């Protein structure tokens with residue numbers, strides 16, 4: 386837990402979110418400012434700043450996050466979807482707690 390981190394606060398419930406999935410390691414919730422008809426974020430419960438901070442010990446967690454994307458996309462009735470991990474300010478990352486964006490559901494593929 387990082388005291389000033391928005392996603393840590395969502396994980397511990399002190400900031401509300403529209404949660405679509407939760408287990409011991411990860412949660413998924415709808416993006417507050419969606420860029421597509423369906424736009425949710427898959428977030429590890431443990432605080433990790435970004436993909437650039439990940440190490441070998443995070444391999445299975447990263448794999449779990451990726452494998453959750455098609456499972457949750459299917460539950461959201463998405464026939465296809467886009468996944469995105471912004472890394473670092475130059476990569477467009479605004480929240481420095483690693484997260485996987487999953488977008489889809491419009492007439493055209495989402496821009497990302």
Ligand code: 5GP
Nearest residue numbers: 391402414415416417418471477478479480
């Ligand atoms: P990034 O640019 O870091 O990859 O994406 C951060 C995402 O988190 C943005 O799409 C933004 O809309 C979303 N976001 C920021 N604050 C909140 C929040 O308090 N609740 C939810 N549900 N999403 C948030």
Ligand code: ZN
Nearest residue numbers: 390393432482
């Ligand atoms: Zn955090």
